[in-house]
Amino acid sequence: MVGCADVADRMRIAKIETFTDPFVCFVKVTSEDGHSGWGQVAPYHADITAQVVHRQVAPYALGQDARDIAHLVDIIPDREHKFPGSYLRRALGGLDTALWDWRGKLDGKPVCELIGGTPGPIRAYGSSMKRDITPEQEAERLSRLRDSYGFTAFKFRIGAECGRDVDEWPGRTEAIVPTMRAAMGVGVDLLVDANSGFSPGRAIEVGRMLQDNGICHFEEPCPYWEYEQTKQVTDALDIDVTGGEQDCELQNWRRMIEMRAVDVVQPDICYLGGMVRTLKVADMAATAGLPCTPHCANLSMVTLFTMHLLRAIPNAGKYLEFSIEGEDYYPWQEGLFVDDPYTIVDGHARVTDAPGWGVEVSPAWLARATHQVSALESVHAD
Secondary structure, three states: OOOHHHHHHHOEEEEEEEEEOOOOEEEEEEEOOOOEEEEEOOOOOHHHHHHHHHHHHHHHHOOOEOOOHHHHHHHHHHHOOOOOOHHHHHHHHHHHHHHHHHHHHHHOOEHHHHOOOOOEEEEEEEEOOOOOOOHHHHHHHHHHHHHHHOOOEEEEEOOOOOOOOOOOOOOHHHHHHHHHHHHHOOOOEEEEEOOOOOOHHHHHHHHHHHHHOOOOEEEOOOOOOOHHHHHHHHHHOOOEEEEOOOOOOHHHHHHHHHOOOOOEEOOOHHHHOOHHHHHHHHHHHHHOOOOEOOOOOOOOOHHHHHHHHHOOOOOEOOOEEEEOOOOOOOHHHOOOEOOOOOOOEOOEEEEOOOOEOOOOEOHHHHHHOEEEEEEOOOOOOO
16 A cells, blocks of 8 residues: 555655756656656746756755645745845746646646636737837738738737837837728727837827727836836726736735736736746736736747636636747747647637647757756756
């Protein structure tokens, strides 16, 4: 007869591996019984985050029960309390998401089911990242995607990233908004992202133009760290003001939600530190009566994580953010998976009933990646 202690020992985290290039870091967690799961840290300088995984996350995770994800995600930031901020949370997200995959494969269930949801379709909006494109070029590009994939919503860029009221080029914002509305017609929802580009006064001015053109979503109008500025815009406009993708501290989320700085919260699962922490933010927002439309701006694993989340939370927003950028903008997101998990049919993505995240990382990509291992002394690294 197998004792409880024996079962617990077999569930201990025995090995944490990272596979990294400068943009992407996949994390593999293996328990004593040989079961494993895959996750990912946030893209962008992922090679730096990989070092944080091994130096500041793995020492507290190895030997711990792989089933107790919430405890690990809660205690590791305390153990590394001298290092608040983005890199530690990004590294923590790699552990969290790998453990959810591990648990899903162990139980034979997709992650969305583990967190209270069901597989199925999710309406997507086509998310453009480009500012180096004329309004006419953007309208033509998005029209083609609408006709080819059935998208019924798109997001495009206005202002300049952290632009301090200086547009990408003079007059672009005033030109692209009516151009996009005329090209898409009234049957397509249009969203815009200002990427912290405006002061409150300018954001309100732009917001009124957006309202006049039937735009339904005004993302990050002011510097994202200036909650009071964003709240001025939210209070002045009828359009949904949204934000939060950069915020990785739960106390900041609590403040943002309590003061109702935005109408729609947009946590990024990888930036925030994984599924457990994102579920906490979604729950705070639900209690406040706010919808959650997470940020997921590329087709690494983060969009997949978000698909599972949206199929489970009660306050899921109207759409999944879905990047329309390919090799010309995100060459590093090509060839990551054996099979593409991101097929769009009639404007919808789909969460399957495959266990865990339901995706297999490409062996060819792994073979090219930089490999590092942290392991218990009793387990030999590859």
